Amino acid sequence: MGSKPLNRRxxxxxxxxxxxxxxxxxxxxxxxxxxxLESHHAPSWPMIKGNSDKxxxxxxxxxxxxxxxxxxxxxxxxPSPDQFGLTxxxxxxxxxxxxxxxxxxxxxxxxxxxxxxxxxxxxxxxxMIHGLVDRPLTFTMEDLKRLPSVTRLHFIECxxxxxxxxxxxxxxxxxxxxxxxxxxxxxxxxxxECGVKGSAKWFVAEGAEEVKGASSMPIAKAMxxxxxxxxxxxxxxxxxxxxxLRLMVPGFEGIFHTKYIRRIKIVDQYYMNYNDFGHLDQDxxxxxxxxxxxxxxxxxxxxxxxxxxxxxxxEISGLAWSGGGxxxxxxxxxxxxxxxxxxxxxxxxxxxxxxxxxxPWNWDGSETEILSRCTxxxxxxxxxxxxxxxxxxxxxxxxxxxxxxxxxxxxxHIASDGSVTNGFA
Amino acid sequence: MGSHKILPFAFVLPVLIIGGASVLAQGxxxxxxxxxxxxxxxxxxxxxxxxxxxxxxxxxxxKEGATLYRTKGCAGCHGAQGIGGAAxxxxxxxxxxxxxxxxxxxxxxxxxxxxxxxxxxxxxxxxNREGTLTPDExxxxxxxxxxINDVIPEDQALDQESLPKVKMxxxxxxxxxxxxxxxxxxxxxxxx
Numbered sequence: 001m002g003s004k005p006l007n008r009r010x011x012x013x014x015x016x017x018x019x020x021x022x023x024x025x026x027x028x029x030x031x032x033x034x035x036x037l038e039s040h041h042a043p044s045w046p047m048i049k050g051n052s053d054k055x056x057x058x059x060x061x062x063x064x065x066x067x068x069x070x071x072x073x074x075x076x077x078x079p080s081p082d083q084f085g086l087t088x089x090x091x092x093x094x095x096x097x098x099x100x101x102x103x104x105x106x107x108x109x110x111x112x113x114x115x116x117x118x119x120x121x122x123x124x125x126x127x128m129i130h131g132l133v134d135r136p137l138t139f140t141m142e143d144l145k146r147l148p149s150v151t152r153l154h155f156i157e158c159x160x161x162x163x164x165x166x167x168x169x170x171x172x173x174x175x176x177x178x179x180x181x182x183x184x185x186x187x188x189x190x191x192x193e194c195g196v197k198g199s200a201k202w203f204v205a206e207g208a209e210e211v212k213g214a215s216s217m218p219i220a221k222a223m224x225x226x227x228x229x230x231x232x233x234x235x236x237x238x239x240x241x242x243x244x245l246r247l248m249v250p251g252f253e254g255i256f257h258t259k260y261i262r263r264i265k266i267v268d269q270y271y272m273n274y275n276d277f278g279h280l281d282q283d284x285x286x287x288x289x290x291x292x293x294x295x296x297x298x299x300x301x302x303x304x305x306x307x308x309x310x311x312x313x314x315e316i317s318g319l320a321w322s323g324g325g326x327x328x329x330x331x332x333x334x335x336x337x338x339x340x341x342x343x344x345x346x347x348x349x350x351x352x353x354x355x356x357x358x359x360p361w362n363w364d365g366s367e368t369e370i371l372s373r374c375t376x377x378x379x380x381x382x383x384x385x386x387x388x389x390x391x392x393x394x395x396x397x398x399x400x401x402x403x404x405x406x407x408x409x410x411x412x413h414i415a416s417d418g419s420v421t422n423g424f425a
Numbered sequence: 426m427g428s429h430k431i432l433p434f435a436f437v438l439p440v441l442i443i444g445g446a447s448v449l450a451q452g453x454x455x456x457x458x459x460x461x462x463x464x465x466x467x468x469x470x471x472x473x474x475x476x477x478x479x480x481x482x483x484x485x486x487x488k489e490g491a492t493l494y495r496t497k498g499c500a501g502c503h504g505a506q507g508i509g510g511a512a513x514x515x516x517x518x519x520x521x522x523x524x525x526x527x528x529x530x531x532x533x534x535x536x537x538x539x540x541x542x543x544x545x546x547x548x549x550x551x552x553n554r555e556g557t558l559t560p561d562e563x564x565x566x567x568x569x570x571x572x573i574n575d576v577i578p579e580d581q582a583l584d585q586e587s588l589p590k591v592k593m594x595x596x597x598x599x600x601x602x603x604x605x606x607x608x609x610x611x612x613x614x615x616x617x
Contacts (some may be wrong), residue, residue, distance in 0.1 A: 137458035193453045204472045211549040224607040271474045274545040277536045284600040288612040385616040
């Protein structure tokens with residue numbers, strides 16, 4: 001064999017592998033005498049340094065060859081942490097994502113106004129529900145974990161997740177959205193324990209971080225599908241994502257998903273707290289297009305700053321999601337939007353969750369533009385920016401800014417040398 | 426288990442449902458959680474709604490607020506007169522524009538209720554020393570910010586009674602909030 005099993009041999013010589021390697025253990029007696037034996041398993045690799053460290057046993061790390069990381073958002077914006085140690089917006093590396101779950105370590109992060117991560121002792125944390133209820137109640141984390149739980153996949157997206165001409169890759173154009181598996185108690189179950197009065201119309205959710213971020217939301221949403229989540233991707237919610245407890249408001253703008261939630265007040269009117277005032281709009285149509293996120297999709301491979309090594313087969317891969325429910329249809333165009341082809345779902349689309357899609361493509365090596373668009377279970381369809389400009393009666397040029405939340409189609413330009421760039425640039 | 430034990434139970438259950446439907450529907454199922462005392466609720470209840478019913482006693486005016494704005498460090502981040510700092514501006518650069526929406530997103534100008542301004546100062550300021558201002562100080566700083574935006578006169582004192590009555594420049598000139606319903610499109614007639 002033409003491989004170079006030098007590393008394995010080096011390890012065998014010093015004997016450390018014999019003591020530490022389980023699989024080698026069985027073969028050790030035969031090999032022990034003749035330490036110069038070459039492995040016929042090619043290629044053979046050295047052991048990961050520190051592989052048997054206590055820390056690696058206790059909590060695993062990824063390979064040193066996997067270097068995908070989050071970045072501050074937006075490009076050229078305020079760094080996180082800033083000079084005061086405040087965290088603002090951090091975008092997830094969608095270009096490297098596979099499947100539909102964002103690893104907790106790579107989940108996007110946003111804060112109410114720039115925040116310090118609170119170091120909350122879960123034993124001391126309480127959730128109080130009061131206001132227009134028959135029985136105000138305070139729950140410990142232990143109380144909440146005794147109650148019937150739900151586990152659901154849900155995306156969270158920041159209202160500011162919009163592509164721009166300056167953005168070069170999909171992390172910069174779309175990185176303020178992530179999807180995780182969330183476990184917790186339905187808010188409706190807790191509200192039934194408290195007995196909501198008939199006059200209730202809104203609820204205010206408030207966090208325990210230093211700014212005590214608070215938002216008003218419709219009581220109908222609370223009774224529908226909100227979750228008080230203590231679990232994320234199979235473990236406790238991470239501090240950056242709201243440890244020990246966060247509110248999930250599936251399909252609503254990210255800011256509503258109150259982190260470190262300590263209090264829910266049931267009220268009869270919009271409470272106009274700081275986050276609420278920031279949500280006011282001049283135009284009723286723009287206002288209606290906020291709160292619930294519209295259908296949106298993006299191709300993550302091939303995407304900006306990637307490069308196709310040559311013509312031939314590629315599976316185009318991407319993500320689709322909607323605040324309106326499950327994704328029903330994803331279409332991909334490989335000719336700049338002239339022809340749209342139905343993409344394949346990887347797994348069953350879940351409500352208000354990422355759906356991974358794929359489309360088989362043979363690239364002929366010529367310059368083109370690839371795009372994706374989606375439709376959700378309500379029949380809402382993802383628009384192009386040109387369609388939106390027409391709807392809002394504005395000229396479609398480089399000054400056009402999508403009113404409200406931007407769920408427009410993202411074009412990726414592919415040059416004949418295989419380089420991929422932002423089609424808006 | 427003998428069937429004679431099931432029979433009385435099956436007989437009693439429909440009576441309970443008919444006799445107390447609303448009580449059963451609203452009753453607790455799990456009986457988990459503790460009833461907070463009125464004092465505990467009051468201590469945590471910092472959400473000040475438009476009626477101001479949660480406001481604590483206290484008072485202050487813009488002159489007192491101007492002093493606090495300097496001594497509490499507000500000017501360091503927001504600028505001496507609410508303009509020019511690293512933190513969000515607090516005074517419009519275009520104060521005479523009759524269109525309040527054109528005067529930028531400034532809390533003491535665009536908030537529809539003065540309670541919103543009080544709530545946020547009390548909740549979130551000063552940075553890194555949140556929760557250290559007394560109610561009098563929050564009333565004074567609120568009065569100062571409203572004064573520099575020409576919303577109230579310099580000598581007007583704000584308290585539990587007067588703060589919710591302040592007429593804010595935006596009035597009701599903002600879009601109604603979406604009437605959200607589950608499994609419903611965002612905007613009827615919207616083609617996307």
